[in-house]
Amino acid sequence: MAEKKQILVLGGGAGGLITGNLLAAHGYQVTIVEKSDYHLFQPGMLWIAFQGHSPERYIKPVAELVKPGVELVKGVVSEINLADRLVRLSDGREYSYEYLVVALGAAYDYDAVSGNKELLERFGDFYSGAEHAQRLWQSFSSLREGTLVVAAADPSYKCPPAPHKAAFLAAETLRKKGLLGKVKVVLALPFVHEYASKNLAEIIAPKLKEAGIEVRTMFTVESIDVENKKLYSLEGEELSFDVAALIPVHRGPLVKVAPEDAVDDDGYFKVDKHTLRIEGYDDAYAVGDCNNTPTSKTGVTAHLGGEVVAERIMGYDAVFTGRTNCPLVTDGEALFVISDYEHPPVDVRFSKFKRLLEDMFIAMYWPSLRDPEKWSPLFRAYFEATSPEKLAQLGW
Amino acid sequence: MPEKIVVDARNMACPGPITKLTKAYRKAKPGDIIEVLATDPGFKPDVQAWVQRTGNELLELKEEGGVIKAVIKVTAKK
Numbered sequence: 001m002a003e004k005k006q007i008l009v010l011g012g013g014a015g016g017l018i019t020g021n022l023l024a025a026h027g028y029q030v031t032i033v034e035k036s037d038y039h040l041f042q043p044g045m046l047w048i049a050f051q052g053h054s055p056e057r058y059i060k061p062v063a064e065l066v067k068p069g070v071e072l073v074k075g076v077v078s079e080i081n082l083a084d085r086l087v088r089l090s091d092g093r094e095y096s097y098e099y100l101v102v103a104l105g106a107a108y109d110y111d112a113v114s115g116n117k118e119l120l121e122r123f124g125d126f127y128s129g130a131e132h133a134q135r136l137w138q139s140f141s142s143l144r145e146g147t148l149v150v151a152a153a154d155p156s157y158k159c160p161p162a163p164h165k166a167a168f169l170a171a172e173t174l175r176k177k178g179l180l181g182k183v184k185v186v187l188a189l190p191f192v193h194e195y196a197s198k199n200l201a202e203i204i205a206p207k208l209k210e211a212g213i214e215v216r217t218m219f220t221v222e223s224i225d226v227e228n229k230k231l232y233s234l235e236g237e238e239l240s241f242d243v244a245a246l247i248p249v250h251r252g253p254l255v256k257v258a259p260e261d262a263v264d265d266d267g268y269f270k271v272d273k274h275t276l277r278i279e280g281y282d283d284a285y286a287v288g289d290c291n292n293t294p295t296s297k298t299g300v301t302a303h304l305g306g307e308v309v310a311e312r313i314m315g316y317d318a319v320f321t322g323r324t325n326c327p328l329v330t331d332g333e334a335l336f337v338i339s340d341y342e343h344p345p346v347d348v349r350f351s352k353f354k355r356l357l358e359d360m361f362i363a364m365y366w367p368s369l370r371d372p373e374k375w376s377p378l379f380r381a382y383f384e385a386t387s388p389e390k391l392a393q394l395g396w
Numbered sequence: 397m398p399e400k401i402v403v404d405a406r407n408m409a410c411p412g413p414i415t416k417l418t419k420a421y422r423k424a425k426p427g428d429i430i431e432v433l434a435t436d437p438g439f440k441p442d443v444q445a446w447v448q449r450t451g452n453e454l455l456e457l458k459e460e461g462g463v464i465k466a467v468i469k470v471t472a473k474k
Contacts, residue, residue, distance in 0.1 A: 154422075155415040190418060192442040196411045218449045220418055234422055235450045236472055294408070344409040 001094075002086055005031040007313065008097035010077050010087065012039055012062045014299045015288030016103030017369045018306030024067045025373040026314055031071040033089065034062050041365055042299065043327075045126045046162065048133035049245065050169035052141060055130035065369050077104065079256040082281050099283050099313050102269055103306070104253035106158060106289040106297060112249035113153045115224030122226055123243050126166060127158070139243045140170060143183050146242030151188035151231060153221045154249045158289060158297040160196050161328035161337060163187055164204060166245060171211045172331040185213045188231070188239055190220035197345045200337060207330050207350060221246055250297070253290050268292040273341065274319045276309050285309045295322035295341065303368075304383075307376060323383060327358040334358045336386070338396075343388035348396050398427035405434045406463060413439045414446060421450075421470070428470045429455070439464050 009020040012034030020030045044058025066072050075089040080102065087095045108128060110117045120128070124135025140148060150166045159165075167187040174180040187208065193201030194208060194215050208215055222234040224246070231239045231246075252267025262278055263269055269286035270279045273293045278284040287309050288302030295301055304323055311318035322341035327334050334355040339345040368375035386396065403420050405413035413434035420430050432443065440457065443466045447454045456467035 155411065155418050190415075191411050192414055192445050196415075198410055198438050198442075218446060220422075222422070234418065235446075237449075294412070339409075 002096040003094070004096045004098075005029070005071075006098050007031065007101065008087060008095055008099070009033070009101045009103060010080070011103035011105060011288075011290075012036070012065070012072070013103060013105050013288065013302065014369060015105075015302035015306045016101065017062075017065055018303050018372045019101050019103065019285075019287060019310050020070055021065075021067050021370060022307065022310035022372045022376075023313060024070045025371075026310075028313070029071075030069075031073060031095070032062075032066060033073045033075050033077055033087075033095075035074070035076045037061055037063075037074065039065055039369075040130060041362070043159065043162075043165075043362070045130065045133040046165050046169055048130060049124070049126040049136040050140060050166055051173055052137050055134060059130060060366060065366070067370065077253075077255050079258070081258040082262055082278060082284050083259060085283065097283070100285070101309055102253075102278070102284065102286040102290055103288050103302070104255065104290045106250045106252065107254045107267070108248040109251050110248055113221055113223060113246070115226050116153065116246060116248055118226040119224050119244060119246055120248075123245065125245055125248065126162075127247055136243075136245055140245075141173070143243055144179065145182045147184045147186055147240065149186045149188055149231060149239055149241040149244045151219065151221050151239070151244065152190050152247040154247075155190040155196070155220065156297075157247045157250050159326060160296050160298075161326050163189065163247060164195070164208070165327075165329050167208070167213045168211055168328075168330040171213055175331065180212055185211075186216060186239065186241075187213050188216040188219035188221070188233075190218070192218055197337075199347055200345050203335070203347065203349070204328065207333075211331060250289075264292050266292075273322065275312060276305050276320055277312075285312070293320070293322060295339075296324045296326060296337075298324060298326055300325045303372075303379070307372070323387075325383070325386075327354075327361070329355060329358060338386060338388055338391060340388055343392070346388050346391045346396075348391065398425070398429065400429045400431065403430060403432045405432060405436075405439070407435055410436050410438045410442070412436065414442050417443070417446065417468075424470045424473065426470055426473045430468045430470065432464075432466045432468070434464045434466075435462055437464075439466070443468075 006029040047053040079088040124132040195201040287305040326337040451472040453469040
């Protein structure tokens with residue numbers, strides 16, 4: 001007999017924790033199912049891999065991130081049956097629910113690109129956990145001369161400026177070690193321009209040049225020859241490397257879903273883009289990277305989506321706007337890529353102040369997960385002050 | 397048998413249309429026809445740059461009623 005939960009949240013990442021903790025703060029009985037004992041601040045992998053930061057800075061036990069009263073279940077979700085309101089874990093435990101919040105994130109398909117697994121084993125990467133990020137740091141920091149290539153296997157991946165950040169952070173490390181020039185940083189992008197959107201590409205391209213980063217556009221990695229250290233692109237070109245950091249192909253979470261058409265061809269949950277309700281169900285939502293909303297896959301969208309879902313469950317008519325706030329950090333500066341469903345990314349400038357703001361956002365990450373009811377008003381003020389409409393008029 | 401693949405990227409902002417084209421191209425076979433529909437004005441120069449880089453054949457590129465239609469023959473895949 002399945003144990004019935006009032007609010008069943010699947011996943012203890014940013015989206016799951018914000019939704020669950022907000023509802024718990026308002027007196028709901030919340031159960032969060034999470035497969036790991038630890039929560040990883042995912043952007044931290046960039047700092048581990050390219051600046052040698054200690055992983056401890058970016059990892060906390062999930063148990064410390066849930067409010068008192070939230071029931072934390074350690075387990076792997078293997079099956080979600082929306083029609084029967086039933087969730088099954090890999091060890092056979094079953095739960096039913098009044099409301100379901102799927103927050104399982106995206107998964108990676110290392111078989112999609114031949115050689116990707118071998119590359120990961122050999123050099124690590126900056127997407128699949130602190131250990132792989134540490135392995136990449138070992139590979140990168142042992143380079144005394146040669147080429148570091150940062151590339152992507154597909155144009156849709158978490159955090160659109162992530163490869164740029166990787167290149168900038170790597171170049172900063174090389175500059176500090178006096179190795180810039182001896183070690184070349186090549187940024188291979190699956191886009192026509194130096195950034196996903198053209199207007200920002202024009203703003204970012206001069207900074208890349210200034211940092212000594214070489215850019216290859218329209219280079220979507222299709223296969224890798226790890227032995228001979230070559231990347232081959234879908235567009236028909238090749239690139240040699242000494243160390244390569246590849247963003248793997250993403251897909252929806254690896255769970256069995258019934259009905260099958262609740263997820264799209266890539267395994268992402270089909271939701272109403274404004275309410276985040278799973279299509280056809282009024283008691284199930286999907287927040288963050290695991291849904292198919294036409295916005296970027298980022299912690300910010302998971303955070304904002306989580307707030308919307310919590311408010312909707314509480315009975316408010318909250319709407320998710322698709323707002324992004326993707327930080328792109330360079331050597332000492334930053335900008336935020338700001339867009340929503342109605343507005344493509346607005347023109348913004350790099351500044352030292354934004355770097356300070358980003359460093360503050362990182363410091364605020366842990367308390368804002370645990371106590372979203374206290375921090376949300378602060379974030380709301382920031383998001384309102386920096387709405388794409390306002391920035392289009394004022395510039396930023 | 398070569399197939400015709402239709403990629404509907406209407407109402408998608410940059411880089412949506414090229415992203416969808418790239419995804420379709422990964423699965424395409426030599427000889428396939430990829431037809432992309434887009435409304436983002438940036439798609440026109442982008443698809444021209446893409447075709448030039450990849451060496452595929454652009455059979456048609458036209459704009460009608462705000463919709464850009466690009467028809468590409470996959471000739472560069474082995």
